[in-house]
Amino acid sequence: MTTTYLDHAATTPLRAEVAAAMAEVHAGPLGNPTGSHPPAQRARRLLEEARDEVAAFLGRDPGDVVFTSGGTESANLAVLGTAEAALRDAVVLYSAVEHPAVRESALAAVAAGMDMRELPVDGHGVVDLSALERALSSRAVLVAVMTANNETGVVQPLADVVEAVRRRAPRAYVFTDAVQAAPWLDLADATAGADLVSLSAHKVGGPVGTGALAVSPQVVLAPRQHGGGQERERRSGTQDVVGAVGLAAALRLVAAERPAAVPRVAALRDRLSEGLLAAIEGAHRTVPAGVAVLPGHLHLCLPGVEREELLVALGAEGVCVSGGSSCASGALEPSPVLAAMGVAPGLAAGAVRLTLGYDTTDEDVDRALAVVPSVVAALRRPA
Amino acid sequence: MRVLVAMSGGVDSSVAAALLVERGHEVVGATLKLWGGPSDSGCCSVADVDDARRVAQQLGIDHHVFNLTEEFDRHVVAPYVGEHARGRTPNPCIECNRSMKFDRLLGRSDRLGFDRLATGHHARVTRNDPRGGDSVWHLRRGADAAKDQSYVLSMLGQDALSRVEFPVGDMTKDEVRAHAHRLGLRTAAKPDSQDVCFIRDAEGRQGFLSGRMELHAADVVDSAGRPAGSVEAVELVTVGQRRGMGHGTDGTRRYVTHVDVSARRVTVGSAADAMCSAVVLAAPSMTWVDRPLPAGARAVAQVSAHGRPAGCTVERSDTANGDLLVRFDAPQRPVAPGQTVALYDARDPDAVIGAGIAA
Numbered sequence: 001m002t003t004t005y006l007d008h009a010a011t012t013p014l015r016a017e018v019a020a021a022m023a024e025v026h027a028g029p030l031g032n033p034t035g036s037h038p039p040a041q042r043a044r045r046l047l048e049e050a051r052d053e054v055a056a057f058l059g060r061d062p063g064d065v066v067f068t069s070g071g072t073e074s075a076n077l078a079v080l081g082t083a084e085a086a087l088r089d090a091v092v093l094y095s096a097v098e099h100p101a102v103r104e105s106a107l108a109a110v111a112a113g114m115d116m117r118e119l120p121v122d123g124h125g126v127v128d129l130s131a132l133e134r135a136l137s138s139r140a141v142l143v144a145v146m147t148a149n150n151e152t153g154v155v156q157p158l159a160d161v162v163e164a165v166r167r168r169a170p171r172a173y174v175f176t177d178a179v180q181a182a183p184w185l186d187l188a189d190a191t192a193g194a195d196l197v198s199l200s201a202h203k204v205g206g207p208v209g210t211g212a213l214a215v216s217p218q219v220v221l222a223p224r225q226h227g228g229g230q231e232r233e234r235r236s237g238t239q240d241v242v243g244a245v246g247l248a249a250a251l252r253l254v255a256a257e258r259p260a261a262v263p264r265v266a267a268l269r270d271r272l273s274e275g276l277l278a279a280i281e282g283a284h285r286t287v288p289a290g291v292a293v294l295p296g297h298l299h300l301c302l303p304g305v306e307r308e309e310l311l312v313a314l315g316a317e318g319v320c321v322s323g324g325s326s327c328a329s330g331a332l333e334p335s336p337v338l339a340a341m342g343v344a345p346g347l348a349a350g351a352v353r354l355t356l357g358y359d360t361t362d363e364d365v366d367r368a369l370a371v372v373p374s375v376v377a378a379l380r381r382p383a
Numbered sequence: 384m385r386v387l388v389a390m391s392g393g394v395d396s397s398v399a400a401a402l403l404v405e406r407g408h409e410v411v412g413a414t415l416k417l418w419g420g421p422s423d424s425g426c427c428s429v430a431d432v433d434d435a436r437r438v439a440q441q442l443g444i445d446h447h448v449f450n451l452t453e454e455f456d457r458h459v460v461a462p463y464v465g466e467h468a469r470g471r472t473p474n475p476c477i478e479c480n481r482s483m484k485f486d487r488l489l490g491r492s493d494r495l496g497f498d499r500l501a502t503g504h505h506a507r508v509t510r511n512d513p514r515g516g517d518s519v520w521h522l523r524r525g526a527d528a529a530k531d532q533s534y535v536l537s538m539l540g541q542d543a544l545s546r547v548e549f550p551v552g553d554m555t556k557d558e559v560r561a562h563a564h565r566l567g568l569r570t571a572a573k574p575d576s577q578d579v580c581f582i583r584d585a586e587g588r589q590g591f592l593s594g595r596m597e598l599h600a601a602d603v604v605d606s607a608g609r610p611a612g613s614v615e616a617v618e619l620v621t622v623g624q625r626r627g628m629g630h631g632t633d634g635t636r637r638y639v640t641h642v643d644v645s646a647r648r649v650t651v652g653s654a655a656d657a658m659c660s661a662v663v664l665a666a667p668s669m670t671w672v673d674r675p676l677p678a679g680a681r682a683v684a685q686v687s688a689h690g691r692p693a694g695c696t697v698e699r700s701d702t703a704n705g706d707l708l709v710r711f712d713a714p715q716r717p718v719a720p721g722q723t724v725a726l727y728d729a730r731d732p733d734a735v736i737g738a739g740i741a742a
Contacts, residue, residue, distance in 0.1 A: 308449055309491055309494055309495060312495055313496075316495075316496075330432060330436070330448040331416040331432075331448040331449065331450035332450050333450065378494070381494075
């Protein structure tokens with residue numbers, strides 16, 4: 001059975017070049033990067049070269065890059081690191097469509113005595129800028145707005161958010177979760193004004209277990225992980241050199257291939273979208289055309305089907321898609337993102353996310369167009 | 384056949400899945416997420432899902448988790464609360480089987496192309512030789528009388544029975560555990576879940592309900608209307624109940640003979656006063672495995688999950704709406720409104736005929 005993988009937003013296949021670069025690290029002696037002997041020097045050199053690559057990808061200084069264990073740790077460090085370093089009556093603001101790693105970190109900040117404000121979004125999931133303006137005050141410490149949403153792919157007006165924060169709450173930092181946007185947008189440009197930017201390797205063809213947080217020099221950050229003081233006191237623990245090399249190799253490939261990949265994948269996505277909308281009665285895009293969305297994302301509402309059944313039935317045919325957030329037991333949960341957008345629960349129950357990647361081909365789209373409509377029809381057939 | 388097995392994370396459903404795999408069927412396991420709140424009953428918590436998933440892995444079958452919490456709340460938990468408010472004693476496990484497992488999940492199983500839905504229940508579905516003209520599906524007690532679960536399945540009819548499998552129904556509990564041990568299943572020694580899956584041991588029924596509804600104190604009076612104490616929560620009192628009712632002036636134990644929730648009054652009497660000779664089953668609640676019993680037919684009634692079966696005669700009640708009157712051969716502990724009465728064949732007492740809910 002062929003696999004038609006359309007779930008790149010959940011994770012991406014490890015790229016061959018990345019696996020090779022990581023294997024290279026183990027091919028020679030590898031010491032602890034903080035040591036002084038030759039194997040340690042080698043580890044340190046590989047680590048710093050990787051750091052340079054990540055920094056270049058983000059348009060930042062290498063000293064601003066902190067390696068972490070992934071997007072979730074980066075989000076926790078950004079939100080709780082800034083909140084804890086601030087005064088007790090600090091306020092953390094975050095959009096209603098943030099990834100749980102951000103939302104739950106904000107809730108944890110509340111438990112620690114800080115205040116929080118959830119910023120509403122409009123029907124397309126775009127943060128409400130006037131609500132943001134009204135919510136900003138001198139007590140604001142952190143404003144978290146993702147670069148693009150993981151479920152719908154909607155791109156946020158980050159530059160406008162930064163401008164509003166600088167004007168109304170100059171002491172506050174702007175954190176943007178760029179995990180999902182990384183393969184598709186020039187982050188050096190798109191996140192230029194943000195004080196903190198997070199990345200995850202396994203969303204860009206790299207390994208699970210590595211990520212990064214870019215921290216602008218002026219940011220006062222309390223570390224979440226204490227110990228030997230690595231990463232300039234911001235994140236203790238022996239650095240994962242292999243992971244860092246993997247992340248850097250993945251980002252290098254993205255930077256080289258993105259200009260061609262973006263229009264190619266967008267065209268594939270559009271063909272898939274047109275085909276499914278034509279073949280499935282009642283289907284519509286959750287986010288209307290005209291709203292800026294990442295090129296690989298296709299989020300659909302399919303009335304008359306249950307998400308869970310659709311995923312199982314498509315999976316049985318080798319078509320891999322996803323349906324929103326999972327909980328600890330692995331069951332699908334209702335999507336807080338769709339709820340924040342005002343999507344009716346009945347429609348949200350049949351919402352499905354297809355996400356294309358750099359390796360998606362015409363054959364993948366053909367297969368999806370051949371399989372998805374008939375699976376939907378079978379599920380809609382009365383017993 | 385393609386079979387979907389509902390796996391709770393317990394040993395019965397684990398072995399049910401294993402048996403189906405051994406028989407060469409194409410098996411997929413699914414665990415239902417029904418309750419989103421805290422639970423320590425050992426059924427369907429995150430740890431249980433992990434157990435089910437690991438067993439599926441050991442058996443080499445796919446495993447899914449289906450989130451049915453919203454429907455469970457609507458069809459099982461909310462009515463559980465509502466029934467108590469009306470002074471009735473519901474059985475949520477029966478409602479869960481009726482609406483979730485053998486309705487919702489069975490429908491999903493069909494839509495996903497499965498030929499059968501299997502569970503680990505201790506019960507049997509049989510069919511006399513179809514070539515001989517008997518194509519009726521029968522529901523029978525499981526082989527292990529002490530573990531028989533036909534009572535909680537007694538609402539099933541032909542439509543469901545033709546599409547379900549109970550692979551461990553022919554085995555005793557000991558045989559099930561032995562099979563699990565032989566296969567090295569991680570759930571072989573796991574204790575059975577005992578109580579209602581959404582009520583924690585620490586809080587009990589009162590704790591659970593008091594968080595969701597008002598519970599009212601009530602006066603307790605004897606058969607002559609004389610004051611005989613009080614109770615904290617009239618909604619939790621059941622006819623026939625002895626606990627908390629103390630003793631009469633003659634030193635004998637007292638039993639609840641009547642509960643009036645709206646009047647906030649509980650009436651008590653002697654054991655003999657509390658016995659009843661019949662129970663009315665509400666017409667809309669009646670279900671039949673195959674055909675309804677004719678009026679005046681003999682049957683065997685079971686009024687609780689592991690209660691002693693009692694000989695009875697089933698008649699038409701004198702209410703206008705087609706309710707049934709189950710007249711016991713010998714006086715019984717009373718059946719509280721809301722309780723399920725399962726009816727078995729008088730000539731073949733292992734065979735379920737139908738079920739109804741006490742009016």
